[in-house]
Amino acid sequence: MTTTQTSKALSVTKRYADPDSKSARLHRQATAVMPGGNSRTTVHMAPYPPYAAEGQGCFVVDVDGDRRLDLLNNYTALIHGHAHPSITTAATARLARGTSFPLPTVEEVELASLLVERLPAVEQVRFTNSGSEAVMMAIKAARGFTGRPKIAKFEGAYHGSYDYAEVSLSSTPANWGSLAEPASTAYSRGTPPAVLEDVIVLPFNRPELAARRIERHASELAAVIVDPVPNRVGLMPADREFLESLRAVTAAHGVVLIFDEVISFRIGYHGAQGHFGIRPDLTTLGKIIGGGFPVGAVGGRADVMAVFDPTKGTPPVPHGGTFNANPVTMAAGLAGMRLMDRAAFDRLAEFGAKLRDGIAACFKDAGVGGSVTGVGSLFRVHPSQRTLSDYRSSRADTAEAARLDRIVRFLLDHGVLLSTTGLGCLSTPMGDPELESFLAVFSAALEAERGHA
């Protein structure tokens, strides 16, 4: 990638905004056949998003011909960016030989072996089609293993689209209750009250408060689920002592500790569990392990995973799924993960640190209130200078949310794709020229923001 190409990519990219653009027309067509024209709440943008046409490496081109640096990588799933030649070759070779069978395949066994080899706490693994399903199956496994009904999760933490996993995802100061005993609030209208009763909500990175609450409910708790680098909580990594305390209290009470590594597997060759040196009982995976195809996995201790074992009749926790472990996903995932050796993870982490330093320097130089969190190849831009420690402190107020919105929109209109929540991540095709170009556009966004101060 040359600097000339890069600066071309980072020019004005606003053709989608024209009411007669292809994106605008597609959106009008989409709203007639899908609610809000949308199949995925996360990708909604007001009034409508640019529609993607294609991606190559770390760039995406929209249907109106504008090209953007992709710093979102389908919400962290694409660690090699778009259309990586090795992944494309592996997936198309598999495609040409059949895409799914009511029989297992060699690719499934090979990807399972790779995950078991890399993740210290994963002795056995099963595949699903999404991270949400992986979380659902992990919770069911914990219930089946312990015979207990309830789970505990952390306030604000996202674990996918499953009733139990969604509790207290969007609590507000009006309903979140005390920090010691956060309230169980519904995310979706219509959430059954029984779901709220069966989910105990905990404060993140507060070892004493969390341990006390777990102990109080231990006899009914099947599992505690924690994302060690929870995006919606603010993307502040957990403190090691906090995770150690969770490990100790759950072990003492026979509660299954689940690490949700759907995103955090990105932070190292051995995942977040290797990074922090903690062994959870179960681990959920997704995103990067599928090479850009739909995927999820649940893995962990062999005795807990045995609840899925069908060899002795119907297992305690049956687990079906027409496309589970389909060989195209498995082949693409294998190709992508094999490219992610230790050096590749280290390079991304180094690059991530450089990017976070660069963003922090931009805020400082511009005199605009803001900060950046993250670890490894992950980062999140925050529109505030507060000390961020948990969901409550990182939740943007109305003015801050409006500031972030303007910054993200400026980036979108000047060649950079970032999440509307400020989440971003790196991919292996990115290099220093792209980093420098991004920081130049980010500075320009903050310069524009000074006009709003």
Ligand SMILES: Cc1ncc(COP(=O)(O)O)c(C=O)c1O
């Ligand atoms: C931590 C975490 N868990 C679970 C999920 C759900 O994964 P999926 O979108 O593949 O269902 C996500 C998705 O972003 C996630 O970030």
